[in-house]
Every structure is written in C-alpha cells, then in structure tokens.
Amino acid sequence: xxxxxxxxxxxxxxxxxxxxxxxxxxxxxxxxxxxxxxxxxxxxxxxxxxxxxxxxxxxxxxxxxxxxxxxxxxxxxxxxxxxxxxxxxxxxxxxxxxxxxxxxxxxxxxxxxxxxxxxxxxxxxxxxxxxxxxxxxxxxxxxxxxxxxxxxxxxxxxxxxxxxxxxxxxxxxxxxxxxxxxxxxxxxxxxxxxxxxxxxxxxxxxxxxxxxxxxxxxxxxxxxxxxxxxxxxxxxxxxxxxxxxxxxxxxxxxxxxxxxxxxxxxxxxxxxxxxxxxxxxxxxxxxxxxxxxxxxxxxxxxxxxxxxxxxxxxxxxxxxxxxxxxxxxxxxxxxxxxxxxxxxxxxxxxxxxxxxxxxxxxxxxxxxxxxxxxxxxxxxxxxxxxx
Amino acid sequence: xxxxxxxxxxxxxxxxxxxxxxxxxxxxxxxxxxxxxxxxxxxxxxxxxxxxxxxxxxxxxxxxxxxxxxxxxxxxxxxxxxxxxxxxxxxxxxxxxxxxxxxxxxxxxxxxxxxxxxxxxxxxxxxxxxxxxxxxxxxxxxxxxxxxxxxxxxxxxxxxxxxxxxxxxxxxxxxxxxxxxxxxxxxxxxxxxxxxxxxxxxxxxxxxxxxxxxxxxxxxxxxxxxxxxxxxxxxxxxxxxxxxxxxxxxxxxxxxxxxxxxxxxxxxxxxxxxxxxxxxxxxxxxxxxxxxxxxx
Numbered sequence: 001x002x003x004x005x006x007x008x009x010x011x012x013x014x015x016x017x018x019x020x021x022x023x024x025x026x027x028x029x030x031x032x033x034x035x036x037x038x039x040x041x042x043x044x045x046x047x048x049x050x051x052x053x054x055x056x057x058x059x060x061x062x063x064x065x066x067x068x069x070x071x072x073x074x075x076x077x078x079x080x081x082x083x084x085x086x087x088x089x090x091x092x093x094x095x096x097x098x099x100x101x102x103x104x105x106x107x108x109x110x111x112x113x114x115x116x117x118x119x120x121x122x123x124x125x126x127x128x129x130x131x132x133x134x135x136x137x138x139x140x141x142x143x144x145x146x147x148x149x150x151x152x153x154x155x156x157x158x159x160x161x162x163x164x165x166x167x168x169x170x171x172x173x174x175x176x177x178x179x180x181x182x183x184x185x186x187x188x189x190x191x192x193x194x195x196x197x198x199x200x201x202x203x204x205x206x207x208x209x210x211x212x213x214x215x216x217x218x219x220x221x222x223x224x225x226x227x228x229x230x231x232x233x234x235x236x237x238x239x240x241x242x243x244x245x246x247x248x249x250x251x252x253x254x255x256x257x258x259x260x261x262x263x264x265x266x267x268x269x270x271x272x273x274x275x276x277x278x279x280x281x282x283x284x285x286x287x288x289x290x291x292x293x294x295x296x297x298x299x300x301x302x303x304x305x306x307x308x309x310x311x312x313x314x315x316x317x318x319x320x321x322x323x324x325x326x327x328x329x330x331x332x333x334x335x336x337x338x339x340x341x342x343x344x345x346x347x348x349x350x351x352x353x354x355x356x357x358x359x360x361x362x363x364x365x366x367x368x369x370x371x372x373x374x375x376x377x378x379x380x381x382x383x384x385x386x387x
Numbered sequence: 388x389x390x391x392x393x394x395x396x397x398x399x400x401x402x403x404x405x406x407x408x409x410x411x412x413x414x415x416x417x418x419x420x421x422x423x424x425x426x427x428x429x430x431x432x433x434x435x436x437x438x439x440x441x442x443x444x445x446x447x448x449x450x451x452x453x454x455x456x457x458x459x460x461x462x463x464x465x466x467x468x469x470x471x472x473x474x475x476x477x478x479x480x481x482x483x484x485x486x487x488x489x490x491x492x493x494x495x496x497x498x499x500x501x502x503x504x505x506x507x508x509x510x511x512x513x514x515x516x517x518x519x520x521x522x523x524x525x526x527x528x529x530x531x532x533x534x535x536x537x538x539x540x541x542x543x544x545x546x547x548x549x550x551x552x553x554x555x556x557x558x559x560x561x562x563x564x565x566x567x568x569x570x571x572x573x574x575x576x577x578x579x580x581x582x583x584x585x586x587x588x589x590x591x592x593x594x595x596x597x598x599x600x601x602x603x604x605x606x607x608x609x610x611x612x613x614x615x616x617x618x619x620x621x622x623x624x625x626x627x628x629x630x631x632x633x634x635x636x637x638x639x640x641x642x643x644x645x646x647x648x649x650x651x652x653x654x655x656x657x658x659x660x661x662x663x664x665x666x667x668x669x670x671x672x673x674x675x676x677x678x679x680x681x682x683x
Contacts, residue, residue, distance in 0.1 A: 031612040031613055032611065032613050033613075033614045034613045034614065034615050034616065035481070035483065035615075035616055035618050036482070036603075036604075036615040036616065036617065037478075037479035037480075037482040037574060037618055038576060038604045039615055039616070039617035039622060039624060040576070041635055041638040041639045041642055042615055042624055042631055053627070
C-alpha cells in the first residue's frame with residue numbers, strides 16, 4: 001500500500017499553513033498598561049522569555065489540519081496496493097448460472113457475467129452477445145496481476161474476434177456444455193440501383209446496366225436497375241441513387257441524401273458547400289476514381305472521371321461490377337462463432353498497472369466535515385473575542 | 388467613592404470590637420484603658436493628703452471625721468488612650484483592585500472604622516498622613532466633632548508621590564507621645580515604612596501594623612501581555628503575566644515573610660488585609676476576643 005500524488009505541486013498550498021499560525025500568534029504588541037505597585041517583586045526576572053505563543057490551541061490545530069487536507073486534496077492523492085486479490089470467475093452468457101456456481105472451488109471467488117460492466121452472477125444473464133475477446137482483455141488489464149481468473153465458457157462461442165486473446169495471466173478456461181445462440185446475419189439484400197441521367201446522354205448507362213446485371217444470379221432476367229430522367233421521383237433512401245446529370249445537384253436530391261440516402265454523382269455534377277473528404281475507390285495506380293463525403297445522415301460519392309472507357313479503363317474491366325457493388329454494400333460482418341477450445345486465451349501478454357484508488361472524494365468529505373467543525377468552534381458563544 | 392466610608396455591614400460588626408492597648412496608659416481623662424494615674428474611678432488605689440486645688444467632693448469626709456485631716460480618696464482611673472492613625476498615602480496605595488476600588492479606599496475605610504471605635508470608647512484619635520509632600524496631621528482629640536474633622540480630612544486625600552524623606556518625618560516623632568497607640572495602614576512595600584515603625588516601637592509607642600494588599604497582588608490573576616508600571620517610580624516592565632506568575636508569587640511570599648519577621652522582631656502586632664475581604668477582619672485579628680474580654 002503506498003500513497004502517491006498525481007499533482008505534487010499542489011503541496012505548495014501547504015504554505016497556507018502560515019495563515020492560521022499568524023492569526024493565532026499571541027500578539028505581543030497588545031500589552032495592557034497596568035499599574036502594579038508590587039513591581040519590585042516582579043522585575044527581578046532578568047528578562048521576559050521570548051517564546052512564541054499561540055492562542056486557542058484546539059482551533060489552531062483544527063485549522064492547520066483543514067488547510068493541510070486541502071493541500072493534500074489539491075495534490076490529488078491516490079492510494080495503490082489496496083488490491084482485492086480474491087479470485088475472479090467470469091461466466092460467458094449461455095452457461096447456466098447455477099452450473100457456473102458449482103465450478104467455483106474457492107468460496108471467496110467473485111462471480112460475474114462476462115458482459116459490459118461485468119454484472120454480478122446474481123443478476124439475470126445478459127441477453128446480447130458480448131464481445132468476448134475484448135471483454136477478456138479489458139478484465140485482464142483491470143485486474144491486479146496476482147488475481148486468478150477463471151472463465152466458464154460454453155463449448156461454442158459467439159462474439160469472438162479474429163485473434164485469440166493474449167492475456168497477461170494464465171486463465172483457467174473451463175469449457176462446459178452449451179452453445180451461445182448464433183446471431184442471424186442479415187442476408188444481403190438485392191441491390192436495386194436507381195439511375196437518373198440527363199436526357200439524351202446515355203453513354204454511361206450501359207456500363208451501369210451491365211454491372212447491375214452482373215450482380216444478379218445467373219438465372220435472373222430483370223436487371224435491378226431503374227432508369228429515369230432527373231424529373232422522375234426519387235426512390236426510398238434505402239436504394240442507392242446514381243445521378244448522371246451534369247451541373248448543380250438540385251436541392252431535392254440533397255435533401256434526399258441528408259435524409260439517409262446514398263448517391264453516386266456524375267463527374268460533372270457540382271455540389272455547393274460539400275467538400276469530398278475521402279477516396280472510396282481508386283485504381284491500381286492509386287488514382288482516385290470515386291470520392292466520398294458524409295452529408296446529413298447520408299453519403300454522397302462522385303466519380304472523378306466521366307463514365308467512358310477512355311477516361312476510365314476500369315469500366316471494361318471484369319472487376320468493375322464488384323467494385324461498384326462494394327461502394328454501396330455495408331461492410332460485411334467478420335465471422336464471430338468459434339469453438340471454445342480453439343479460442344482459449346494464450347498467456348504472455350503485456351500486463352498493465354492497476355489504476356490506483358483516487359482519494360479525492362473521501363478527502364473532500366473529510367474537509368467538509370472539518371470545515372463544519374471549524375465553523376462551529378469559531379462561532380460558538382463561549383469563545384473569546386481574539387483572534 | 389461612597390459618602391460613608393464605612394459600609395453598613397461592617398459598621399454593624401464593629402459593635403463588639405474594642406481598641407485595646409497592652410500597656411497601661413498615663414493620659415488624663417476618663418476612658419476604658421488601664422491607667423497608671425490615680426483619680427476618680429471604681430477601683431480604689433490609695434488615700435493621699437489633700438492638696439490645695441483638689442476638689443472638695445473628692446475629700447473622704449468619714450476619714451476626716453476619724454483623723455481630723457483631709458484625705459483624698461483616689462482610685463485607679465480608667466484612662467483614655469490616644470490612637471494615632473498613620474495612613475500611608477504614597478502612590479503605591481492607589482493600586483486599583485478590579486472593581487473594588489483602590490487600596491487607598493480600603494485604608495481610608497479602615498481609618499474611619501478605627502476612628503469610630505475610638506470615638507465610642509472615648510479615646511482621643513488623630514491622623515497622620517504620609518504622602519509625597521510630607522506629613523499631614525489632624526491633631527488628636529475626641530468627640531464627634533473630631534471624628535467629623537477626621538472624615539473630612541480623609542475625604543480630601545489622594546494617594547500620590549513617594550514616601551516622605553526622613554527630614555519631613557519630624558511631626559511623627561514630635562506629636563506621637565509615649566504610650567500612644569499607633570495604627571499604621573500601609574502596603575509596606577517601602578522599606579522606609581518598616582524603618583519608621585521600628586523607630587516608633589523602639590520609642591515605647593505601641594505600634595499596630597495593617598498591611599493592605601489587593602487580591603491581584605496576592606493571586607497575580609492577570610493573563611496575557613501587560614506593561615506593568617510602578618506608580619511610585621514610573622518604572623515599566625513588559626511581560627507576559629503567565630510567564631511571570633510563579634516567580635512573582637514566590638518572591639512576594641518571601642517578602643511578606645520577611646516583613647512579618649521584621650515586625651515580630653520589633654514587637655509590633657500586625658495583620659494583613661486583602662481588599663476582597665471584609666474590612667473588620669484585620670481589626671478583629673489585631674484586637675482579638677482575648678484582649679477585648681479584659682475590657683468588657
């Protein structure tokens with residue numbers, strides 16, 4: 001157990017201890033003139049002792065203590081070494097709580113769910129899928145080095161990430177029967193492109209149409225492509241919009257984007273007040289082909305070149321449909337279901353110092369209490385006038 | 388200061404007090420004290436031959452019938468006494484004692500008490516005031532008129548100055564007769580006072596001493612820093628009362644012991660009076676019940 005100060009310069013406030021000392025110093029210049037006829041028996045002392053004297057000792061001590069605590073408070077004291085070394089057992093949701101209790105051999109074991117906030121095992125089992133690896137790493141970093149950690153896991157885990165957790169301690173990895181429910185990955189929705197092009201300019205349409213057809217299964221017949229002129233009504237914001245109209249983008253389209261739509265603009269379309277912030281697609285040389293920016297709740301993208309094979313050779317590339325599709329698809333979920341035995345943490349990870357306990361709130365409480373006592377002592381009726 | 392120097396309760400307690408002298412008194416007059424002189428009285432002393440000038444009514448006519456000569460029957464006269472109140476009025480007597488007034492107030496009240504007692508016994512009483520300008524004297528006499536004169540003199544007094552030099556003390560020895568009772572009211576801080584009463588006692592004056600002290604001189608109940616000033620010399624001493632107390636009390640007690648020894652050695656009856664005590668207490672100590680019984 002050791003005390004440390006996060007802001008030792010705060011101890012400079014200890015200089016304020018001089019204030020009450022000065023206040024309580026018996027003021028020597030206040031010598032009451034007194035006639036005293038028996039002075040000859042008084043003055044045989046060689047000289048009066050020059051001793052520093054203070055009035056009202058208890059109040060002075062209290063004030064000194066109060067100021068010292070205030071200085072301590074300013075120095076932000078922390079106390080380390082007060083670690084609780086009782087072993088931990090975390091239970092991955094999906095394991096029966098009663099079964100998990102029987103796994104604990106040490107009666108001092110603290111039982112918790114492996115869930116954000118680590119709720120106690122007495123709490124109902126968390127329903128959502130925890131990020132097991134992340135939570136294990138967090139727990140490992142937060143626990144003091146000596147604390148034994150037991151993890152009770154069902155045989156099949158859901159919510160694992162791509163790497164086996166590398167922890168600083170050796171973890172008892174108890175696999176019990178059971179499986180976590182698999183999260184149903186949403187099936188990829190068929191993408192229906194909505195294309196608006198300037199009347200009479202259908203040059204790029206064929207490439208878009210070809211790409212849209214390439215997305216379809218082989219036996220499908222209709223291309224998921226709605227083609228219209230700029231006057232045609234806009235689709236629901238779930239469908240991406242390809243705006244092949246040069247010139248300023250009308251405000252209706254901007255509102256549509258701001259409401260959550262995704263729009264891919266022609267290279268000649270201009271946007272007022274929106275700067276493209278990222279590159280969504282670039283070719284093998286690294287030249288940006290599509291720039292993107294967020295706008296409102298939606299997303300706006302723009303080709304940097306016209307849709308012509310001479311300007312953009314990738315148009316005729318076999319990869320073009322995939323690349324185009326990738327512009328609109330949300331990022332795919334990484335696989336997170338794993339056999340528990342294959343996800344056992346490995347040791348040898350870096351350990352972190354445990355965050356020491358902050359003493360400031362307790363000090364503040366003590367200071368407030370002392371301040372109350374000081375006020376009571378300083379203002380009670382029986383007190384003398386000075387100082 | 389109250390108009391009446393003697394508080395009512397003290398006055399009522401004075402009734403059973405008497406001024407007593409140890410020696411027989413030689414003065415003329417009628418009083419309550421043992422006397423060396425012969426005259427009219429209750430206790431028979433002797434017969435003596437008639438001398439011209441004796442009152443005819445003093446002649447013992449039965450003896451004349453037997454012896455055909457005039458004899459005067461004499462008895463031991465109970466004589467009056469002359470009481471001198473010697474009042475120290477130097478500046479040190481002006482020591483104030485909290486709300487109780489000054490030491491000099493107590494001394495004046497005591498002087499008034501003694502005058503009252505002397506008046507009741509028919510004794511002559513006079514006042515000698517020793518102050519900075521010398522000696523002030525109220526010649527001894529008796530009667531209510533003398534008492535009033537003395538009270539008037541007391542009222543006008545102020546304690547000031549230092550003890551008078553030796554040259555000015557002439558009246559003390561000139562006026563105080565042998566066998567007179569001398570009651571000295573002082574603080575006895577000054578050595579000259581002790582020397583004076585020693586001389587008086589050695590010259591067959593019956594000297595009684597009352598030392599008047601304030602409660603603060605006895606207890607030194609000051610706190611905090613003080614600039615102590617001697618009213619007679621003007622000397623000043625800066626000091627913290629708490630630090631000075633123990634040594635002061637020890638030295639002061641030593642000084643009082645030495646004074647007691649000195650007075651005892653001179654055969655002087657003495658009493659000590661603290662201003663927070665009843666006024667009649669020192670008188671009671673001096674003229675105690677044992678002596679008073681003789682006079683009853």
